[in-house]
Amino acid sequence: MERQILHVDVNNAFLSWTAVDMLKHGCNLDIREIPAVIGGDETKRSGIVLAKSPKAKMFGITTGETLYQARMKCPGIRVYPVNFKLYKENSNKLYQLLLQYTDKIERFSIDECFLDMTDYLIGDTLINKAYEINRRVKKELGFTVNVGVAHNKLLAKMASDFTKPDRVHTLYEEEISTKMWQLPVSELFMLGRKTIPKLYNMRIKTIGDLAKTDKQILIKKFGKHGLMMWEYANGIDNSEVHYKFEKPKGIGNSTTLPEDVTDISRLEEILLAITEQVTYRLRRYDLLANVVNVQLRTQNFEDKSHQRKLPEATSNTKEIYAEAKELLHEMYKTGTPIRLIGMRVDNLIEKDELQLSLFSKQDSEKQEKIDKVVDELKQKYGYNSITRAGKLHSEEKIKLKDI
DNA sequence: TCTGGGGTCCTAGGACCC
DNA sequence: TCTGGGGTCCTAGGACCC
16 A cells, blocks of 8 residues: 655754744844854864755855855854754654654654654545645744655655755655656765765766666666665655664764874773763663774874674673773874764663673672662763763863763 | 764675584 | 685774764
């Protein structure tokens, strides 16, 4: 049976949500109407554009470029800071509203949802629901969304990306050739900056060109990815709307340092602070990690990562830090200026999936108690309430995000 | 004051086993 | 002895998404 899918995409999400918040607090200026961007902090060396207003876009400003570049294109550009707490709140409000239409909602990102409406169209049409959602979000939440209407997720997502803002678009099978095939191939979901030049070399310039290319040639050249891009270009996608809550498959944090660091003991301090955050999140999910990974980025933007499988799955800060520290030492070449350090845990399993030997059980229970006391305090008084004494110095410079 | 941070999935090569 | 090869696990790195 044909599925009925909607894709809801918030227009310029971070910027719109900031605008709505400013208006709510008595500001007269709607930053959606002027050249404005949401940007990182240049003093922390994270000065990039995270969202832009339509007027900023007209100046050629793109997401991901530096604020420096944005100012070159538009000297008067207004820059507003990021506020993830605000974004999360708005994302939740949107989700709550959408739940009134179906419980089969996949939160694809902080500002995008897929809705499976197949069983929820009693006496109504999919497109009517799309328009209703579009109207209600604007009226009740104050920001606008694009809604894509289709029979699978890929086509719904492509449709919501057509003209913006505040629009509803359909992309049914019979519309693929007229609405999608004339688009540049770079517009196709999952085709990024590395693949596009290769396709151009094959004289593939539009999505239509790709759709009409021999599938076997693409598979030969790109493997699995080749098959996927051919299917997407032809509007083929049988993936389900994943509406059930899923625990993460990996958890990580990384930070760009205020200045390049060459002192390994300093890197160790920062690594410990990051490890504490990561393992705290890990324990809140009741998960254990099997793999620890440490990442370094040098001054010259060269990335390196080393990982290691643990002898036994754990969420213990001390055990995971010991491994992370070893990885750091094994990969750090003395004297190299480091710009970014990060650590993540992978191959996560449920806490109760682990069968411990009696011997390791006693020791791990002791460690678990220590972590638990600290976690409870953090949960009660906020993440930064508890810090290691030896870490206080580093906390001053590296402000850790509240969770 | 030039280039974030958090994810998922895939590939390729080496080790090891049978 | 004329040096195969499939399967699995592990690690490093890359591509892509928002």
